[in-house]
Amino acid sequence: MAKIKVENLSKVFGKRPKQAIKMLDQKRSKDDILKETGMTVGVNQASFEVQDGEIFVIMGLSGSGKSTLVRLLNRLINPSAGNVWIDGENLAQMNDQQLREVRRKKMSMVFQKFGLFPFRTILENVEYGLEVQDIEKEKRKEKALTSLELVGLKGYEHQYPDQLSGGMQQRVGLARALANDPEVLLMDEAFSALDPLIRKDMQDELLDLQSTMKKTIIFITHDLDEALRIGDRIALMKDGSIVQIGTPEEILVHPANDYVEKFVEDIDRSKVLTAQHIMKRPETVNMDKHGPRVALERMREEGLSSIFVVDSNRTLKGYITADDASLAKKNDIKHLQEILRNDIPKVDKETPMNDIFNIIHDSPIPVAVIDNSKLVGIIVRGAVIGALASDSEVNLENA
Amino acid sequence: MLNFLHDLLDFIPRIPLASWADTTIDVIKDVFSFIFNPISVYLRAFMEWMVDIIGAVPPIFIILLVALYAFYISGKKFGLAAFSIVGLWLIYNQGLWTQLVQSFTLVLIASLLSVIIGVPFGILMAKNNIAQTIMKPVLDFMQTMPAFVYLIPAAAFFGIGYVPGVFASLIFAVPPTVRLTNLGIRQVSTELVEAADAFGSTPAQKLFKVELPMAKATIMAGINQTIMLVLSMVVIASLIGAPGLGREVTRALQGANVGTGFVAGISIVILAIIVDRFSQGFDGKKKG
Known part of the structure; x- marks a missing residue:
């Protein structure tokens, strides 16, 4: 209900x-x-x-x-x-x-201009809602102090509202509203x-x-x-x-x-959209099944210079580059494990786009998007810029 | 045409306004004599008792006490304290100490009663728009009517002496307290009133925990005004036999005695200045 x-x-x-x-x-x-x-x-x-x-x-x-x-x-x-x-x-x-x-x-209320009583101390302000219920003094003081601590204003209880900055005053307003739970x-x-x-x-x-x-x-x-x-x-x-x-x-x-x-x-779309809105379906190889040959083949098909490596649970293990893979092929290395690289740029799928800019800027390979350590997508540089510019082509179906 | 208008002016015979007022006062006097008489007796006894008590204290103590308090409320500055000492000593020196005590008692009682009556009316006015509509013209009337007029019913109700003096002072001096209490409460910011309501205050809790404390400075300004008006009634009240410095002024007037009048006048000014500064200090905010 x-x-x-x-x-x-x-x-x-x-x-x-x-x-x-x-x-x-x-x-x-x-x-x-x-x-x-x-x-x-x-x-x-x-x-x-x-x-x-x-x-x-x-x-x-x-x-x-x-x-x-x-x-x-x-x-x-x-x-x-x-x-x-x-x-x-x-x-x-x-x-x-x-x-x-x-x-x-x-119900409690928090006001735009704080609505604090200027002639009462911070503690007395926070106590107000309890005071009108005739709750005994010790008990309401205890509750008020807990509430003040919750908003990070411990130690200010004997000041008056006009001694505090606006942000602190509003914390008092919030503490007052929270005091009667x-x-x-x-x-x-x-x-x-x-x-x-x-x-x-x-x-x-x-x-x-x-x-x-x-x-x-x-x-x-x-x-x-x-x-x-x-x-x-x-x-x-x-x-x-x-x-x-x-x-x-x-x-x-x-x-x-x-x-x-x-x-x-x-x-500002960058504040609203998160990694999952702009990621693409990732190309991967499964290290439990595939070796360097498959990896190289797949990279050639897709025109990639690197590819992400997962296990059978789609847990992200790392990535390999095309150069490493062809070298491994020449030297007849069978397992991807040996050429696996771990310095992957990762972001959670809820990461706002704002925070992705820097990561992607410094990264030579696409950014991996992770959900509970599983690889769910990748973000390439173009997608970020595209999402900022577009009106409707954001891939919300992934959400 | 002009004649016609003139006739029209005379068409209604003189309205017996004066005799109506007489009758009203008589009726009030008869009906409420069971209140007026005891007030008259007891208040008078109380005030005489007070004058005796204060008069029994050696003036030097009072002067020092006043000076000390003056020093305290003026934020540890010597100006007001020094003025109090010199001023009060001067009054004593002129042989007007008893009169000073009498006037002070009158001012104190009349002011206290004004506050006791005025603040609740001010609250009523602030809370109720109908009360405000009714009381505004009444207050205007009370303030603009020449103060002398109040002496007549005052004497009719309470005889002569202190009590009618207090009564007349009360009527003349109470409006500022009522008005400024009303104003002070109405000026409390909406958000604070909303905050009081939003946390579940009863109307009484809202009034005593939020509105009156917020309005305090304004109400105090009103009380200060009231006290000043009471002081101005000191001379007028002496016309119906209220003892004190005012009586010296009236006596000087009757005898065309410039010197005595001047001394009594100066004494009233000294009392007024001290009382004014003290009552401004009531609002709790010390300067400096």
């Missing part, structure tokens, strides 16, 4: 939202409604599901309704219509008491106020934390790079509506419409 299920969630800002909701049901556009009634549609019938342990990114430009949408999920803004199910309970129907319980135990994290443009280098660090750190915590994270951003980097799935928003939901690859390779395509156009 999905952790969070959002059904036809809408928000209209104005005096008579019911009227506007009716118009939305009749598929009238946001502009129409504004012109006719003066009301602004913030979120237009959004529906999606978020799985347990998933990082779900909601992306859109400013004014697309993404910040409103995330606030509908914990009802900082009350929805005009629609339902939000969390673990099968409808948040939209809860009374204040029930809602507080969900906010205290199940929520199942769902809502992150509203959490890294947008940080400078690019810090932002990348924080993204890495979030992914690190996530690999052990397995929270359900809903992450709002306007930055496609960020969305592609951290999202398991991405929802793209425009004018309050969700225009596409999919994995980063689906969105990049099959944009649902012109809007998404335009968005995706500017993306």
